[in-house]
Amino acid sequence: MRKLFLFILILSFALMAIAEDVVKIGVVLPMTGGISAFGKLVWEGVQLAHEFKPTVLGKKVELVLLDNRSEKTEAANAVARAIDKEHVVAIIGEVASSHSLAGGEIAEKKGIPMVSPASTNPLVTQGKKFVSRVCFIDPFQGSAGAEFAYNYLKARNVVIFTDIEQDYSVGLSKFFMDTFKKLGGKVSQVFYKTGDQEFSAQLTVALSRNPDVIYITGYYPEIALICQQARALGYTGYFLTGDGADAPELIEIGGEAVEGLYFTTHYHPKGAVTKIGKEFVEKFREKYGRDPAALNALGFDAYLVLIDAIERAGSLDPVKIAEEVRKTENFEGATGVITIDEHGNAVKSVVINTVKGGKFDYVTTVTPGT
C-alpha cells in the first residue's frame, strides 16, 4: 500500500513537471575560481535578458546555472551535466575560450546548441555545427589592437605577455603579431601561465628590450599584477590588452598601476547605438545601480539571440535551433546590430576602452573592413 502511494506521488510530480512545460536553458559560467568576475557579469546580463523575455513559444524559460570553477575539466563536466542531468534544450556559455573549447566539444557530440557570449578564439566554433557566439573573433581583435598600437599609440616596439595556458591568449598574441609585423613594427614575446603571481623575471627581460607598449593577452588577475610589477620596475610606457581585462576587478586589484591602460573589447555604454541598447543601459542601471560592462551586455545578447533563434525555429528541435542561431541577421542587441555568419561567428566592431580615474572610459570604435 505504501509503495503504491509513493508511486502515485512520484507519478503525479512527474506529470506536474510535464504539465508545467518549461524550456530549460543551461548557463555554464565560471562562477568561482580565477575568472569568476567574468561569470558574475555574464550571469547578471543573462538574468536581465530573462526578465526582458521570460517566455518562448508560449512556454516559460527556466535558467539553470552551472559553475565551471574556472577549470577546463569542469568546463566540459558542467556542459555534460546540463545536457544529461538537467535536460536543457540549449546552453549559454562559456567565457574563456579554453573552457568553451572543452565544453563545446561535448555540446557538439550530444547535438545541443550552445551560444558563447564572449569566447573569441577562432577554434571555438571551427568545424562545429552546434556552437556559435555573439562576439567577434580574435583575428579581428588582434589586428584592431595592432593597428591601434601602431597608429594611435605610435608604438614601434611591442613586447607581448602571453598566458601559455589559455588558447585565447596564445591565439590573440599570434594575430596581433601578424598584423603588427605587417605594419612594420618590432614585436617579441614573453610567457607566463594562469595563476602566476611573480612576473619580475619576465618583466626584466621585456624591459631590457625597451618597449613602447606592453601588450598583455591574458585575463585580469594576471594583467593587474603585471602592470603593478612593471611600474615597480620603472616602466613608464603604455599597457594594451585584449578583452580579458574587461572586469571591474582589474581596477580593484591593479589600482593606480592600471590607470591609462588601453584594451580592445566588445562594448562601452557610451557606444550604445541601438534602441534596445539604450533600454538595456537604463534597465541595467535600475537593477544593479551601476553602468553595464561588456560582459553584462554580451550575456544579455547571448540570451536574446538564442531565444530569437528558438522562436524562428518554431520548435525545440536542437538541430533547427542551431541552424537558426547561425541565420541571425541584423538582430538588434545591447552591443549593437548582430549578424552571425554560417561559421557561427558574429561580425561586430571592436571597441577600445581605457582606464581613467579608476573607471572604464570609451576611446574609439573600430569597424571590420575599415
Next chain:
Amino acid sequence: MTATLILQNIFNGIMLGGLYALIAVGYTMVYGILRLINFAHGDIMMMWIYFAFYAVALLSLPIWLAFIVAIFGSAFLGFLIDRIAYKPLRNAPRISALITAIGMSFFLESFAVVVFGANYKSFLKVFGKHQEILRKYILIGNARLPVLTIIVIGITALSLLVLFWIVYKTKIGMAMRAISSDIPTTALMGVNVDMVIGFTFALGSALAAISGIMWAMRYPNFFPYTGFMPGLKAFIAAVFGGIGSIPGAVLGGFLLGMIEILIVSMVPQVMEYKDAFAFVILIIVLLVKPSGLMGQKMMEKV
C-alpha cells in the same frame, strides 16, 4: 647579459626569495620543535590576509592596528588548531599527525571558500592612500630595487631576532627547546607540555601572519587558495635548507627565489615551467642530501 640585467635579476630574486624565506622560517620552527610538518602553515597565512582585510573593511580599524589584531587572530587560530586537531594525536604515530595537517590545510581552504567566498579580493583597498609605497624603488646603477624588497628583508631579520630571543632567552623558549629533545622528560620536570606546544603553534602562526603582510603587499589579489603554492614553495625551501634549521630555511628561501628568477630570465624558453623547477630541486635535495644544506643528521628516537 649586461651588468644591469644581472643586478636587476638578483634584486628580483632577493624579493621573491625573501618572501619564501619568511614563510619557510615559520614552517621550520614548528618542525624543529615538534617534528611535525604543519602543512596548514600557508593557509594560516591566507587566513591572516582575510582577517586583516575584514578588520579594515568591516571594522574600519587603522591599518597598523588591523594588522596587529589580525596577527593575534592568526596566532589564536594556530593555538586552536593545535588543540582541536593535533593534541588528540600527540601519542599517535607521526604519520597520523602529518595527514591531519594536510586535512587541516584543506579544511581551512574550504572554510574560507564558504565563509569569505571563492572570488578574488583586492588588498589594495586596505592600503588606501598608502599604496604608492608598493611601486617605489631605489635606483642602483640602472637596476631598480623596490622599496618593498628592503621592507621584506627588514621584517624577516626582525622576526628572526625576536624568534631567537624567545627561543634562547626566555623561560618558555627553554621549555620549547626541552620539548624538542624529549617530551616525557620535559613533562616530568613539571612543564605544562600542552601549553608550550600550543604556544609554539601560536608563534609559528604569528610568523605565517607576518609573511602574509608581505605577501599581500607584493601580490594584492588573494583568494582562499592563495596560501597553497607559497606554502609548498616554502616547504621546499625549508627542506632545501635543512628542515628544522632556521638559518637553513632563510638560506633555502633565498636560494629558491633566486633560482626561480634566474631560470626564467636566463632560459626564457622554459618560462612557463618555473614551478616545476622548484619541485625538481626538492627531488634532487632529497636524493643527494636528505638533511638539506644546513640540517643536521637526525637520529630517529627509539
